[in-house]
Amino acid sequence: MVMSVSSSVATNGVTKRERLDYLIERGDLLANCQQERQLLVVCRPRTSLSRDTSPSSVCTTRCSSWTLEEDKKLEELVQQLGDKSWSTIALEFSTRDRKQCRERFVNYLAPSRTSVSSTWSSKDDEKLLQLQSQLKSRWSEIARAFHGKSAENVKNRCLLMARRAAEKRPRRRRPPERWTVAEKEKLRALVEKHGAKNWLFLASQLPGRTDLQCLQQWYRVLKNKGVKGRGTWTKMADQVLMEKVAEIGKKWTQIAMFLPGRVGNQCRERFVNHLDPSINTAPWTEAEDALLTKAVKKHATQWSLIAKELPGRCSNSIKNRYYSRERRRMLTSAFSSAQSLK
Numbered sequence: 001m002v003m004s005v006s007s008s009v010a011t012n013g014v015t016k017r018e019r020l021d022y023l024i025e026r027g028d029l030l031a032n033c034q035q036e037r038q039l040l041v042v043c044r045p046r047t048s049l050s051r052d053t054s055p056s057s058v059c060t061t062r063c064s065s066w067t068l069e070e071d072k073k074l075e076e077l078v079q080q081l082g083d084k085s086w087s088t089i090a091l092e093f094s095t096r097d098r099k100q101c102r103e104r105f106v107n108y109l110a111p112s113r114t115s116v117s118s119t120w121s122s123k124d125d126e127k128l129l130q131l132q133s134q135l136k137s138r139w140s141e142i143a144r145a146f147h148g149k150s151a152e153n154v155k156n157r158c159l160l161m162a163r164r165a166a167e168k169r170p171r172r173r174r175p176p177e178r179w180t181v182a183e184k185e186k187l188r189a190l191v192e193k194h195g196a197k198n199w200l201f202l203a204s205q206l207p208g209r210t211d212l213q214c215l216q217q218w219y220r221v222l223k224n225k226g227v228k229g230r231g232t233w234t235k236m237a238d239q240v241l242m243e244k245v246a247e248i249g250k251k252w253t254q255i256a257m258f259l260p261g262r263v264g265n266q267c268r269e270r271f272v273n274h275l276d277p278s279i280n281t282a283p284w285t286e287a288e289d290a291l292l293t294k295a296v297k298k299h300a301t302q303w304s305l306i307a308k309e310l311p312g313r314c315s316n317s318i319k320n321r322y323y324s325r326e327r328r329r330m331l332t333s334a335f336s337s338a339q340s341l342k
Contacts, residue, residue, distance in 0.1 A: 070096075074105055077092060107151070107153065125157075128157060137155075188222055220265055233274075252267045272316075288313070306318055
């Protein structure tokens with residue numbers, strides 16, 4: 001599907017910039033889809049043709065991606081019944097409703113949009129920014145001003161331009177601000193309404209928050225129904241963690257599902273700081289202490305950056321070593337001062 005669209009774009013005489021914009025936009029969309037598949041628990045479609053309104057059925061309907069077979073079937077049904085009979089068409093899909101069928105066809109499969117929707121000129125971008133400032137997020141109305149482009153195409157293009165503009169602005173490193181109760185409740189309501197998919201859109205509804213911050217807050221804090229573990233790690237929990245890392249790799253969110261009460265960040269810190277076989281547990285050498293002193297002058301207390309200059313030492317071990325040396329130095333200095341006063 002992607003190759004056919006890109007080949008059609010190449011043969012329509014579009015400029016190099018337009019083709020580059022298309023590839024970037026398509027890459028962002030594919031990256032979002034891949035991220036969704038990695039983070040979400042895949043819900044298998046039901047084989048029964050009967051409708052089911054149970055919570056598990058609703059989850060299947062919302063979470064599962066469209067397959068090539070479903071797309072082909074949807075195109076054939078639209079050819080037979082027309083693009084108005086969405087309720088009738090939805091009856092042929094056990095896990096799709098009328099709205100999903102219509103949006104899938106209009107936003108992705110409609111022949112009139114296949115080649116046109118992927119190309120954006122500089123004039124189109126200027127026009128889109130003007131309309132968005134006037135109509136805000138009324139994407140359907142904005143899409144009427146662009147031939148062959150759906151509301152979904154228009155929304156994604158607008159969000160892509162917003163991200164590029166944000167990347168061009170100089171950034172200052174600052175400590176992350178804690179999420180307020182109001183922000184958490186708003187994020188929860190947005191995910192319940194729109195789903196945990198388009199994080200760029202969700203972040204646009206939370207001023208001061210990025211798409212990555214919203215994604216991490218949802219999966220690491222809000223989505224996890226268990227109580228965040230605060231106790232010490234048991235030998236059995238360590239063993240499960242090691243086995244899962246060997247089995248599926250460093251996919252901390254998925255691994256946390258096998259450890260009730262733990263979240264992905266806790267699993268990562270436990271492995272990186274204590275269980276990783278590559279950790280150097282030998283006593284610190286004078287050469288390492290010298291490197292540590294030099295690295296602290298360069299990076300201050302950014303332990304993850306300092307760890308890159310001390311192979312085998314984890315950031316937690318480096319931090320403990322630094323503060324241990326500082327305490328020893330302060331005690332020695334205080335003792336010397338006391339001796340000099342005698």
